[in-house]
Amino acid sequence: MNPFNIHKGIVIPLDRANVDTDAIIPKQFLKSIKKTGFGVNLFDEWRYLDHGEPGQDNSIRKINPNFVLNMPRYKDGSILIARENFGCGSSREHAPWALLDFGIKVVIAPSFADIFYGNCFKNGILPITLDKIIMDQIFKKVEDKIGYEITVNLQKQKIYYDLEIVSFEVDSFKKSCLLDGLDDIGLTLKNKIDIKNFEKEYHESFPWLNSGENLK
Amino acid sequence: MGISLYEKVFNRHVVRKDNDTYLLYIDRHLVHEVTSPQAFEGLRLANREIWRKNSILAVPDHNVPTTDRTVEIEDPVSKIQVETLDKNCEEFNLLQFKMNDQRQGIVHVVGPEQGSTLPGMTIVCGDSHTSTHGAFGAIAMGIGTSEVEHVLATQCLIVNKFKTMRISVNGKLQFGVTAKDIALAAIGRIGTAGGTGHAIEFSGTSIESLSMEGRMTLCNMAIEAGSRVGLIGVDKKTIEYIKDKPLAPKGVLWEEAKKDWLNLVSDKDVIFDSEVEIDGNLIEPQVTWGTSPEMVSSITSKIPNPGDCKDKTLSSSYQIALKYMDLKPNTPINEISIDKVFIGSCTNSRIEDLRAAASIVGTKRIAKNIKLALVVPGSGLVKLQAESEGLDKVFKNAGFEWREPGCSMCLAMNADKLGPGERCASTSNRNFEGRQGQGGRTHLVSPQMAAAAAIYGKFVDIRELN
Numbered sequence: 001m002n003p004f005n006i007h008k009g010i011v012i013p014l015d016r017a018n019v020d021t022d023a024i025i026p027k028q029f030l031k032s033i034k035k036t037g038f039g040v041n042l043f044d045e046w047r048y049l050d051h052g053e054p055g056q057d058n059s060i061r062k063i064n065p066n067f068v069l070n071m072p073r074y075k076d077g078s079i080l081i082a083r084e085n086f087g088c089g090s091s092r093e094h095a096p097w098a099l100l101d102f103g104i105k106v107v108i109a110p111s112f113a114d115i116f117y118g119n120c121f122k123n124g125i126l127p128i129t130l131d132k133i134i135m136d137q138i139f140k141k142v143e144d145k146i147g148y149e150i151t152v153n154l155q156k157q158k159i160y161y162d163l164e165i166v167s168f169e170v171d172s173f174k175k176s177c178l179l180d181g182l183d184d185i186g187l188t189l190k191n192k193i194d195i196k197n198f199e200k201e202y203h204e205s206f207p208w209l210n211s212g213e214n215l216k
Numbered sequence: 217m218g219i220s221l222y223e224k225v226f227n228r229h230v231v232r233k234d235n236d237t238y239l240l241y242i243d244r245h246l247v248h249e250v251t252s253p254q255a256f257e258g259l260r261l262a263n264r265e266i267w268r269k270n271s272i273l274a275v276p277d278h279n280v281p282t283t284d285r286t287v288e289i290e291d292p293v294s295k296i297q298v299e300t301l302d303k304n305c306e307e308f309n310l311l312q313f314k315m316n317d318q319r320q321g322i323v324h325v326v327g328p329e330q331g332s333t334l335p336g337m338t339i340v341c342g343d344s345h346t347s348t349h350g351a352f353g354a355i356a357m358g359i360g361t362s363e364v365e366h367v368l369a370t371q372c373l374i375v376n377k378f379k380t381m382r383i384s385v386n387g388k389l390q391f392g393v394t395a396k397d398i399a400l401a402a403i404g405r406i407g408t409a410g411g412t413g414h415a416i417e418f419s420g421t422s423i424e425s426l427s428m429e430g431r432m433t434l435c436n437m438a439i440e441a442g443s444r445v446g447l448i449g450v451d452k453k454t455i456e457y458i459k460d461k462p463l464a465p466k467g468v469l470w471e472e473a474k475k476d477w478l479n480l481v482s483d484k485d486v487i488f489d490s491e492v493e494i495d496g497n498l499i500e501p502q503v504t505w506g507t508s509p510e511m512v513s514s515i516t517s518k519i520p521n522p523g524d525c526k527d528k529t530l531s532s533s534y535q536i537a538l539k540y541m542d543l544k545p546n547t548p549i550n551e552i553s554i555d556k557v558f559i560g561s562c563t564n565s566r567i568e569d570l571r572a573a574a575s576i577v578g579t580k581r582i583a584k585n586i587k588l589a590l591v592v593p594g595s596g597l598v599k600l601q602a603e604s605e606g607l608d609k610v611f612k613n614a615g616f617e618w619r620e621p622g623c624s625m626c627l628a629m630n631a632d633k634l635g636p637g638e639r640c641a642s643t644s645n646r647n648f649e650g651r652q653g654q655g656g657r658t659h660l661v662s663p664q665m666a667a668a669a670a671i672y673g674k675f676v677d678i679r680e681l682n
């Protein structure tokens with residue numbers, strides 16, 4: 001995972017609440033066994049007018065000119081803003097993979113669904129929760145100015161837009177993993193002995209939970 | 217002050233604590249074909265081992281065809297994904313119920329059915345509906361693929377503790393009102409983000425009266441209320457359900473386990489971070505009318521008018537949803553006619569669901585306007601049981617198709633899907649845009665309501681059929 005610290009980029013406004021992971025990346029694309037290549041199908045059903053299937057040549061598909069990702073003014077955007085409960089629904093990590101593959105580095109919304117929120121951090125995307133009133137302000141600014149850019153500083157936990165600065169909250173562990181681009185499996189495995197000891201004691205206390213020896 | 221069921225189970229599994237971050241030990245890891253390939257690949261690339269193979273149960277469910285299984289999967293991409301699971305399970309020597317194994321089925325139906333879901337466990341799966349297993353007094357939650365890899369390699373998960381919410385439902389449920397209706401009514405009340413950041417415990421006399429199947433239906437839908445974890449305290453019904461299941465403890469261990477499990481309830485004096493109370497007597501059969509499970513009404517109501525919403529975002533969500541669903545404000549729910557019916561999914565495909573649906577069908581036939589009515593049992597064992605009770609005949613005689621087990625038209629990753637504009641009464645859990653096929657329109661209901669909709673070609677109040 002790439003480390004994340006400061007990012008400046010064009011803002012793409014997705015003015016919808018409850019954007020679910022089925023919408024972010026429809027199920028037919030989940031059949032891939034890779035982590036890459038999902039970007040062209042990000043928001044597939046909103047972005048194209050025809051039905052998409054994996055492996056298709058997307059350059060010849062009919063695009064929906066009214067969908068934000070297709071509007072020239074948001075070309076090369078890398079910061080997505082949306083409304084409440086972004087990323088609800090399925091746990092599919094294909095959703096952050098698709099956002100990342102498309103070039104999105106930051107998603108800002110008044111609230112996120114839990115699984116999606118966690119999945120973003122694992123993939124070097126920073127999800128930021130901001131107050132609804134500030135979100136309204138940013139939506140307005142994006143509408144008013146073509147190519148509107150903002151800067152996000154994770155270390156300082158601040159967003160800079162025009163002359164304004166707003167702080168955001170982030171869990172300290174998630175923050176440090178993202179700042180350093182850390183592989184958290186490696187980190188957990190540093191506690192190997194703790195886990196082994198715990199496991200032994202645990203199975204002595206609750207032996208019936210290990211009767212799954214009849215598994216494998 | 218006492219502690220809640222969630223905290224009791226949580227505390228047993230804490231390996232380490234650093235500030236607000238916990239390393240939590242995981243007892244059971246369920247694996248399916250869609251969210252696991254990249255995790256196994258990650259292990260291989262980093263040259264890592266699987267920590268505890270006997271914690272894993274794998275089963276393909278999302279991509280499998282529900283038609284004749286003796287022929288190969290037609291869609292080559294689906295086929296690769298199912299075969300990749302086979303390969304990974306072989307290479308890492310993991311227990312898998314393959315596509316043609318009689319025990320195969322939807323992972324959340326198979327786990328409890330095998331006794332692989334036990335009270336007090338921490339259970340994870342790369343699937344948001346893992347909350348289902350919380351019905352057994354376990355902490356069960358959906359995880360992403362990175363976390364699947366993390367659990368494979370370390371048997372642990374890095375988590376923060378959730379806040380706790382209790383949804384109490386008391387009273388006698390009316391005829392035809394099911395766990396599904398409780399779930400939809402609760403989501404209608406608190407909204408799809410109402411449970412975000414919380415573990416929801418369901419309690420009260422209405423919940424106690426539910427069978428284990430019903431409790432699973434309810435916990436299954438916790439994620440649609442935004443909560444990764446739904447759970448219910450252990451009682452005699454829980455123990456009775458688990459007894460003699462293939463992977464349940466036996467002999468002395470069983471006796472010990474039982475003693476421990478009966479303590480897995482919230483203490484009487486516990487204070488939850490939030491409380492919601494619902495009058496069970498008043499819940500009516502529910503039907504969703506929009507593209508989010510919170511857009512739900514009772515069968516006796518009308519579709520709301522977006523113009524009446526004070527909140528701007530909500531009003532625009534309603535407008536978008538009604539446009540997609542091709543429905544007009546103020547239409548009575550019982551005037552909505554449908555094209556297809558789907559009875560299945562990890563929410564409502566257990567034997568009790570099929571019995572309930574069949575009891576409504578009886579000797580009647582599906583309405584002329586119904587293009588397709590599917591019954592997809594949750595597992596091979598559910599299918600066998602249903603057939604031994606003659607339920608398959610009830611459905612087939614009525615004009616339903618009786619299929620092989622899998623996720624099927626719940627998310628339409630296999631060949632079962634809605635065409636653009638088709639309207640479906642579905643017992644699944646998500647009515648998102650395109651969920652059951654691009655342009656398809658989903659109305660979430662209970663199995664009884666779906667069966668009745670098939671017979672009458674539109675939504676009807678099943679209480680009137682009593």
Ligand code: SF4
Binds near residue numbers: 277343623626
């Ligand atoms: S039945 Fe539907 S919700 Fe359940 S696991 Fe399968 S796809 Fe997911």
